[in-house]
Amino acid sequence: MGDSETRRRGPKVTSSTAKLAGHVDEQPEDTDSRVISLLDVLRLLLTLVFASCLLSYYLTSGASFTFNYNPWFLNASKLSTWWSGPLLLTPAQLALYNGTDPSKPIYLAINSTIFDVTAGKHTYGPGGSYEVFAGRDATRAYVTGCFLEDRTGDLRGAEWIYIPVEDDPDEDISSGTRKLRAEKERRDAKKKVLAEVAKWEEFYRNHKKYFEVGKLVDVPEYVAEAPKLCEPAEKGRPKRKNMNAKKDKRDKKDAPGKPVQ
Structure with a gap:
């Protein structure tokens, strides 16, 4: 009786248990x-x-x-390029991205690297001040500044823009020294051409709005004669200083003055 009653009533709850x-x-x-x-x-x-x-x-x-x-992943074009990988376009395919088709982006190439310049469509699109660069590799024009004449990637002979105009025939210098000087000037000029091209590549690669999208492929070899400098570039070549004139000037300066009477 006591056990059954205890089971019905449940366990006895003490004050300490209640507090806990x-x-x-x-x-x-x-x-x-x-x-x-x-x-x-x-x-x-x-x-x-x-x-x-x-x-x-x-x-x-x-x-x-x-x-x-403006992070690149918020730019739809950059994100698409990253997702699909770099483009490989031939010169004929690149020509289709010259801005005349509103449904296509605007591309240009420099040193065979293709850049998207759609953000500058007012500059590179039809009627823009630099539309001649759109849809083509016009690397030579970036060096010479002749936008219409040098819309090509052929850099042969472009170094002449940095080489002084032909030597003074009356210059007191041996033929061997003249030849060595010409070779050195040619090497230095070629380095300047490459540096100028690299500068423009970095300009587009680091631009806030333009970006690299791929490479130009299957470019035909330049087998014809190297193009000559355009007229503005030829006129802008540096002039060689006349060493004989400088020597004569120094000699006159160092010559003794007229004796005092």
Whole structure:
């Protein structure tokens, strides 16, 4: 009788047991009150992002919400290029991307590297000041400055733009020395050509709006005679200093003056 009654009534609850139970029940409530929920974190982050966008809009006079930061993965064209890999175009295929077809991007090549310049369509598109570069490799023109005459990637002979005009026939110099000087000037001039081309490549590669998309392939070999410098480039060649004239000037300066009477 006593056992069955005890089972019906349940275990005896003492005062210490009740205090422990009360402590256990209250503990989760205290913990919850001190924990920041994920929703609070998201609210804080969104607030900071919104404040940053407003500050950027104010500091850039309404030009950008991201302090003019434009990551490549937010550019659809760059993202597409990254996803599909570099383009390999022949000169004939590159010519199709000259801006005349609005559905196609605008490409140009320098030193066989193709760049997307669609962002500058007002400059490289039809009617633009540099439309002659669109759809082709006109590396030579970047060196000589002759946009219409030198729309080619053939750099043969382009180094003459840095070589002084032909020697003074009356210059007091041996033929051997003259030959060595000419060889050195030719080597140095070729280095300057390559440096100029590399400078323009870096210009497009590091531009905020233009970017590399691929390479030009199957370019025919230049078998004809090397092109001559265009007239403006020929006129712009440096003039060799007349060493004899400088020597005569020094001799006159060092000559003794007229004796005093």
